[in-house]
Amino acid sequence: MVTDGRPGTDAAAILEVEGLTLTLGRGAGAPRILDDVSFTVRAGEARGFVGESGSGKSMTLRAVMGILPPTVHVESGRILFRGEEIVARAPDGSPSTVSARLQQLRGTGISMIFQEPSVALNPVTTVGEQIVDAVRRRDGMSRRTARRRALELMDLVGIRNPGERLGSYPFELSGGMRQRVMIAAAVAGNPQLILCDEPTTALDVTVQAQILALFRHVRDELDAALLYVTHDLGVVAELCDSLTVLYSGKVMESRQDLRAAIDQPFHPYTRALLQSTPDIDHLEQRLRTIPGSAPTPQNRPAGCPFADRCDRVQDDCRQGPVPDVGVGSEVVVHCLHPFGRGSAANGVIDPSPAEVLR
Amino acid sequence: MSESTALTPTVRTRLTLPSGVARSNTALVVGLLILGIIVALAIAAPALSRWDPIEPDPLHALLPPSGTHLFGTDNLGRDIFSRVLHGARSDLTLASVAVLAPFAIGLAVGITCGYAGGWFDVIVMRVADIVTAFPFFILVISLVFVLGGGVWTIFIAITAVSWVAYARIVRAETMVVRNTEFVSACQVGGITTPRILLRHIAPNVLTQAVVYAMSDIVMNVGVIVTLSYFGLGIVPPTPDWGAMMADGQQFLAAGYYGLTLFPAAAVVLTSLALSLVGEGLAHVLRIER
Amino acid sequence: MTRWLTRRLLLAVPVVLGVITISFVLMRLSPGDPARAALGDKANQAAVDSLRHQWGLDQSLWSQYVSYLGGAVRGDLGRSLYFRSPISALLEQRLPVTLALMLLGALFAVAIAVPLATAAASRRGGVADHVTRALNAVLQGAPTFLVGGLLLLFLGVKVAIFPAGGYPASLGGRAVALVLPALTIALSIVPLLVRGLRAAMAESLTSEYVAFARSKGLGERVVRRRYVLRNAGVSGVSILGIQVGALASGALVVEQVFAIPGMGSMLMSGILNRDYLVVQGCTLVFGLLVVVVYLLTDLAYARLDPRARLA
Numbered sequence: 024m025v026t027d028g029r030p031g032t033d034a035a036a037i038l039e040v041e042g043l044t045l046t047l048g049r050g051a052g053a054p055r056i057l058d059d060v061s062f063t064v065r066a067g068e069a070r071g072f073v074g075e076s077g078s079g080k081s082m083t084l085r086a087v088m089g090i091l092p093p094t095v096h097v098e099s100g101r102i103l104f105r106g107e108e109i110v111a112r113a114p115d116g117s118p119s120t121v122s123a124r125l126q127q128l129r130g131t132g133i134s135m136i137f138q139e140p141s142v143a144l145n146p147v148t149t150v151g152e153q154i155v156d157a158v159r160r161r162d163g164m165s166r167r168t169a170r171r172r173a174l175e176l177m178d179l180v181g182i183r184n185p186g187e188r189l190g191s192y193p194f195e196l197s198g199g200m201r202q203r204v205m206i207a208a209a210v211a212g213n214p215q216l217i218l219c220d221e222p223t224t225a226l227d228v229t230v231q232a233q234i235l236a237l238f239r240h241v242r243d244e245l246d247a248a249l250l251y252v253t254h255d256l257g258v259v260a261e262l263c264d265s266l267t268v269l270y271s272g273k274v275m276e277s278r279q280d281l282r283a284a285i286d287q288p289f290h291p292y293t294r295a296l297l298q299s300t301p302d303i304d305h306l307e308q309r310l311r312t313i314p315g316s317a318p319t320p321q322n323r324p325a326g327c328p329f330a331d332r333c334d335r336v337q338d339d340c341r342q343g344p345v346p347d348v349g350v351g352s353e354v355v356v357h358c359l360h361p362f363g364r365g366s367a368a369n370g371v372i373d374p375s376p377a378e379v380l381r
Numbered sequence: 382m383s384e385s386t387a388l389t390p391t392v393r394t395r396l397t398l399p400s401g402v403a404r405s406n407t408a409l410v411v412g413l414l415i416l417g418i419i420v421a422l423a424i425a426a427p428a429l430s431r432w433d434p435i436e437p438d439p440l441h442a443l444l445p446p447s448g449t450h451l452f453g454t455d456n457l458g459r460d461i462f463s464r465v466l467h468g469a470r471s472d473l474t475l476a477s478v479a480v481l482a483p484f485a486i487g488l489a490v491g492i493t494c495g496y497a498g499g500w501f502d503v504i505v506m507r508v509a510d511i512v513t514a515f516p517f518f519i520l521v522i523s524l525v526f527v528l529g530g531g532v533w534t535i536f537i538a539i540t541a542v543s544w545v546a547y548a549r550i551v552r553a554e555t556m557v558v559r560n561t562e563f564v565s566a567c568q569v570g571g572i573t574t575p576r577i578l579l580r581h582i583a584p585n586v587l588t589q590a591v592v593y594a595m596s597d598i599v600m601n602v603g604v605i606v607t608l609s610y611f612g613l614g615i616v617p618p619t620p621d622w623g624a625m626m627a628d629g630q631q632f633l634a635a636g637y638y639g640l641t642l643f644p645a646a647a648v649v650l651t652s653l654a655l656s657l658v659g660e661g662l663a664h665v666l667r668i669e670r
Numbered sequence: 671m672t673r674w675l676t677r678r679l680l681l682a683v684p685v686v687l688g689v690i691t692i693s694f695v696l697m698r699l700s701p702g703d704p705a706r707a708a709l710g711d712k713a714n715q716a717a718v719d720s721l722r723h724q725w726g727l728d729q730s731l732w733s734q735y736v737s738y739l740g741g742a743v744r745g746d747l748g749r750s751l752y753f754r755s756p757i758s759a760l761l762e763q764r765l766p767v768t769l770a771l772m773l774l775g776a777l778f779a780v781a782i783a784v785p786l787a788t789a790a791a792s793r794r795g796g797v798a799d800h801v802t803r804a805l806n807a808v809l810q811g812a813p814t815f816l817v818g819g820l821l822l823l824f825l826g827v828k829v830a831i832f833p834a835g836g837y838p839a840s841l842g843g844r845a846v847a848l849v850l851p852a853l854t855i856a857l858s859i860v861p862l863l864v865r866g867l868r869a870a871m872a873e874s875l876t877s878e879y880v881a882f883a884r885s886k887g888l889g890e891r892v893v894r895r896r897y898v899l900r901n902a903g904v905s906g907v908s909i910l911g912i913q914v915g916a917l918a919s920g921a922l923v924v925e926q927v928f929a930i931p932g933m934g935s936m937l938m939s940g941i942l943n944r945d946y947l948v949v950q951g952c953t954l955v956f957g958l959l960v961v962v963v964y965l966l967t968d969l970a971y972a973r974l975d976p977r978a979r980l981a
Contacts, residue, residue: 085881088884088885089884090884090885126887126889129884129887130885130886130887135885137878137881139878142878142879143882144879145897146879146977147901147974148896148900156883156886156888157886192976192977194976194977205882208886209886212886218885
């Protein structure tokens with residue numbers, strides 16, 4: 024059902040991640056950075072991908088783009104773009120061979136925006152060159168056309184005096200400006216899916232708001248899908264339509280409807296995250312913190328990884344196995360005792376008005 | 382990263398060598414092994430040489446390697462093996478000792494420059510720039526020429542030129558450490574300047590200088606051997622690898638390789654061992670950081 | 671950029687002055703009488719005194735310095751006893767030879783170091799990496815005259831591909847004659863070059879900007895060329911520039927080994943024949959050469975890396 028123009032479950036899937044498991048190194052006991060992660064992004068959808076540092080969210084993006092560090096291997100699972108397989112386990116387990124199709128898609132089908140524009144832009148070349156680079160992926164385009172297109176893009180992302188800025192070096196620009204440059208380069212090829220790796224984390228709050236507005240603008244203009252990785256639920260609430268919550272390499276909760284997720288989270292972790300997010304309309308509320316810290320890939324316990332920090336933990340949580348329960352494909356929750364009526368035993372969650380957060 | 386780590390010093394206050402280092406560092410182990418053997422041979426040279434390295438014996442000239450003469454004999458009948466061993470004594474001793482003075486001078490100057498800054502720093506760095514404007518070997522050879530040959534001149538010449546590298550390294554490290562919160566904490570705590578310098582800054586800047594010293598000894602060996610090759614270095618008849626190679630050159634065409642081959646191998650092997658030790662040390666000491 | 675340049679040039683002035691001063695002081699450090707040492711013990715006192723007068727050694731130190739400074743600025747460095755001609759004339763002939771040798775050496779060094787460093791950086795801990803490390807370790811310890819001698823022996827004498835030393839009159843002959851000596855000095859700086867380049871490349875390959883470039887869809891070869899090599903090349907230029915001293919020292923040695931009539935062998939002749947003015951003049955010119963090359967290197971670096979212009 025489409026209510027406000029945003030796609031529902033009928034829209035075609037742009038990105039499908041199926042059972043992706045990433046390990047650090049190879050071999051039987053290799054620690055898992057991602058453990059059987061699955062989610063889908065539909066055409067035009069903005070999916071928030073939320074987790075603490077170390078949860079594996081950045082790695083997920085890099086896996087999709089095929090730029091994993093050499094030490095990280097695809098143990099199992101696969102990734103599909105518009106139904107085509109672009110990432111799967113290599114026969115020898117090495118991640119370094121990027122399929123030809125993925126190579127073609129980079130920039131035009133899928134593009135990526137990085138967190139730190141100061142290190143993601145080449146310090147010794149001008150920003151103009153770096154945008155033109157992205158425009159001229161295939162050397163067919165003439166320099167003049169590329170330059171004109173670059174100016175258009177800079178306009179799109181709100182860079183004033185683009186003509187002058189073409190010859191500037193990254194270090195001469197402010198953080199917000201650099202991020203705009205990166206966004207310009209990322210959308211140069213009219214991608215259908217934009218991967219965003221915490222693009223506003225390194226910026227201060229006022230600039231952050233501007234960049235978020237820019238994202239909304241860009242996404243409307245291009246009608247692109249976004250996979251937006253962040254640890255900040257506030258940002259997700261502003262920009263995204265759907266939500267996937269990652270904890271210690273596993274998907275804890277995945278919801279098609281962001282608003283519903285915020286109003287009524289089903290997973291204890293999601294709930295705790297929401298309760299620890301400051302709400303400007305309710306400043307007097309006490310912030311609840313989640314004591315302890317997430318387990319590292321090396322010492323992940325059996326059973327649910329969140330067990331030690333969970334309010335609702337019970338004995339069977341630590342033992343496992345923990346099922347994925349849900350309502351169709353709109354809701355997926357990885358928990359033995361989620362909120363919502365009905366238990367995990369019958370595999371269904373019944374949204375209960377009693378546990379609405381707001 | 383919790384707030385408390387900002388106050389915890391990330392630098393060491395004492396030089397400690399972690400145990401279990403040898404297991405994970407092949408370069409260091411192999412290097413030390415080879416170096417140890419060479420040094421042991423050099424020290425024991427008089428005992429190990431059956432034949433006098435200096436006394437000529439024309440009747441037994443240009444003999445190939447055998448049981449009696451491990452490396453054969455040279456054109457004057459002298460046993461090459463004992464000459465190589467004695468050469469190790471002179472060359473290695475001079476090369477190592479010639480590192481000490483520049484190290485000390487560079488350390489003192491570098492710490493002062495890095496910590497105090499000011500006009501002292503400016504002047505010293507200008508002088509350093511001027512000294513390094515001359516190619517190292519060219520300046521050394523000119524100095525040796527002017528001061529007359531011999532061991533002492535070589536020592537002075539090398540010292541006069543080498544101190545700069547140490548000063549620069551130490552100065553850079555000092556400036557890094559000086560700006561850490563750790564030192565500010567010391568200053569606020571009322572610890573006097575000399576004490577800060579000695580107990581806290583020196584151990585940290587020392588490590589880089591020590592690692593560099595290894596490659597400096599290698600360079601010194603090269604300089605000494607080259608000087609002797611050109612007849613400007615260690616005065617004969619004291620055995621020296623460079624002089625041996627120079628003497629043996631003329632016999633290469635005739636097929637007598639031993640005169641040049643063995644001292645050459647000694648030079649390369651020694652330098653190799655020193656480089657490995659330096660690399661291994663760098664690896665070890667960096668881990669500690 | 672021009673402001674940076676003028677500032678840099680001004681900074682170089684005291685260094686140049688210092689170089690001239692040091693070469694002056696150097697020759698006066700001699701414990702004995704340079705004129706006596708030059709002419710030998712058997713020479714009579716009158717000849718020695720006359721030489722002292724000619725070299726200006728009977729004047730005050732300060733006036734000696736002033737006339738030396740003046741001479742250096744004019745290009746008059748005195749007259750060589752051994753060569754029986756003005757030193758400046760000798761330098762005019764010999765400096766280009768040494769420069770050609772050093773330049774060729776630098777070229778060879780880059781040609782050898784870049785592929786090695788690229789191979790080593792591409793796969794950490796791979797075969798190329800270990801081989802390169804081993805090569806480096808051996809080359810660093812081998813004295814230049816040894817490497818030169820070996821090359822001369824095996825490629826010049828045993829298998830006469832290259833001439834066994836000497837410097838013919840023809841341009842082509844000269845080019846060929848410089849190959850082995852240039853290769854020798856190249857090998858002496860290859861270890862440091864490789865180490866620096868490999869580190870720079872490894873850092874580049876794992877950097878965020880390379881990841882971003884890849885994500886833009888640029889092919890691997892383009893990424894390597896425009897991002898990795900370009901960025902590593904920037905630091906490579908400055909590493910190479912610093913090696914000029916090593917190249918010069920190497921030139922000194924190989925000119926002797928291969929009998930090349932350059933500034934290095936001129937210096938050696940000066941030393942071996944106790945010709946003080948020659949030693950002084952050559953040392954001075956070598957020093958000035960290094961200062962000029964450092965300046966050019968800084969210039970090149972600032973052109974390539976815009977952030978340097980802030981310093």
